[in-house]
Amino acid sequence: MREEHELFLTEGPEEFENFQITNEDVPLKEGIAYPFIKAIQMVNNRLQETNPEEKQLFEIILLSTHSAEGGVRIINSVKHYDIPAALMLYHEYRTADEHLKVAFDGDSVLFSDETDVVFREQGLDEVIKYEKDREHVPIGEGPLKKFAMILGEMKKKFSPENDPICTYLVTARSGKDLGKRAIKTLRDWGLQIDEAFFMAGAPKGPLLAQIQPHIFFDDNLHNIRGARAHGIPSALVPSCCN
Template structure:
């Protein structure tokens, strides 16, 4: 057990996000659970290929080489059984990933173990599991396929949308319900009132704490806010982050421009956004996590 004074940055990840299990999943969907189990057991010594989140995990674990003590942990949270999960753990060993803890739930959602493992961020290919995690207050995203960034760059770069991700969706609701003019007026009037935190505030804070162990110019982690907001709605964002004492390295106020090319220029290893349309643009350029939270995701 880690002591309360040595809180790590802890990432929970599903096996399908970490490794390419597309073919295996086809067996499950077309032939059923028994055939899937037999398929995985017969191939348990065949290493799985990297999945969409593999480069991100590799960089996250690589941060431990730069720190005096291991400060990042990745935990596998999988719907596999222990039997079928053996192939996943064998692949973890073959890829030399320092992942030691796991929960295998034999088809049930693993989201219930997020709190027990003190997970700061949960990544999965299952929208259902992600929604459950978000509903109980955890940072979580559905990982989408996307182009990887330059693997030669060992700096971890993470980009976030603002409203309904880092911040609550209070301002976005005004935009959705009353339009741009009402949104802009509200942000001007409320410029000095910090917004409430969204589902990713705690994860951003954990990243900030990790960054604080390094001088800014040599930090192995760089963050960016990439938002559709523009002036004058930018002021409330700046003042909110200042009130939280959280550092964001770069802030892009795009005024509605598509985010994909900007994320490519930033070199994001992953980008988190609540709006499906923004995710579709982003995933053409970088790995993307959809955060199904807030007014944009209500039926």
């Protein structure tokens, strides 16, 4: 992302974000770390060929200090190069301790439980197909959507540098297969989330310990317990899929 990063530095975050959205179907060019990532994938593949049940594998986590709004292009690039990575999108200037920090799970919390129901009844492969078929259809509203929208309205009263509210999406979805529809839904709602973390099923507790939100909403009791084990105030959102 050298060219894109240069645009970010010279023209600012707004022009960069507009450029990313306009070009979201154009894969990013291979970067200097690309051969390293492909070599890691090769080792993982060889290990799994030797033992399909192998658990000691490399985990790839892709970090970007740019907004979740421009994240669709990154997701498309991850899919283009077939990189199975957890994806984390965050603003580098969101660091002050005086922020109000609110973290939301995705499905059954910020979004409706429609994808959770498909997963529970038909499995992961059908979920991936379901999401791909409905990529341009916003996900239904979840029980915490209205609260998130109110926070979003408050945020618009401040400049980005002086915004005292930080909102986070911390979802078990993978960025590669299930991230695009989530980001496009937020865009359709006009809801800007400061930082988005697509955990690809990884535990949320350690990440939340780094974010230190004032409150975390999730519909999964296991995730709630994991967050509380790291001292994070958490609220269980009732769901039919619990």
